[in-house]
Amino acid sequence: MPPTGTSHSRSGATRLFTGKSLILTFSVPQFFFHVATAYDILRHAGVDLAKKDFLGPPRQPQD
Secondary structure (H helix, E strand, O other): OOOOOEEEEEOOOOOOOHHHHHHHHHHHHHHHHHHHHHHHHEEEEOOOOOOHHHOOOOOOOOO
């Protein structure tokens, strides 16, 4: 599959991505890093958050 997008790093290097590789190797890790960091900052600031607030409600088993 040919590359569909590019990303430029601070060093000026260019990286080529397919749509799938962009999502799996760049976008998803970035998203979870920022979610976890926001959670950590809020907890540090004294906001009453628990693991369930981070993970969401439990899923019901499918029959």
